[in-house]
């Protein structure tokens with residue numbers, strides 16, 4: 001199986017968890033995209049669900065698929081969110097935000113009774129951190145916030161690069177919420193919980209890509225087949 005086939009296989013397994021009447025969170029990214037496509041097929045075949053998308057990109061795809069959408073204002077509690085991840089470890093701790101959707105993804109995951117991660121085997125790691133950690137910041141005071149983050153990081157990572165994410169046009173990448181993203185190349189995050197509390201204490205930090213205690217299960221597609229972590233049902 002190539003990477004896309006693995007993503008599709010993980011998404012198809014997660015789609016089996018969906019029941020009539022469910023309120024769903026729809027993730028963002030190339031893996032979640034497969035889930036939304038499969039869900040669209042089921043909806044067109046008669047499945048009744050309402051869904052909250054975690055990004056404008058996912059909202060557009062879901063609309064095109066004919067999936068009924070709602071908002072967290074109308075539907076503040078969800079049954080299940082299915083989303084991809086940039087990295088996950090055996091304890092279902094995640095790094096997310098490679099596509100810049102981390103803020104809405106975290107709000108939606110936190111509003112869901114269950115969050116199931118879908119990924120190909122390359123995302124499953126022993127220690128988080130090889131994927132640069134996305135940190136979403138308010139554009140106001142960018143440089144001051146960047147320096148405050150660098151000081152916090154320097155306690156454990158004396159020379160970790162902290163880079164403002166840019167789009168293809170060279171301008172700063174802007175999230176759906178109108179914020180910027182700083183990517184921290186940390187390589188190994190031995191204590192993600194400690195780093196998470198340090199980051200949220202910095203004014204100007206809107207959110208970070210460490211998802212801790214949010215995922216309840218994962219479906220990981222490997223060459224040898226599907227591996228399930230945690231609780232799916």
Ligand SMILES: O=C[C@H](O)[C@H](O)[C@H](O)COP(=O)(O)O
Pocket residue numbers: 027028029030031032083084085086095096097098099100101102105
């Ligand atoms: O902001 C993007 C999201 O956190 C994605 O879920 C994550 O980047 C994984 O995306 P993909 O499935 O494309 O690797």
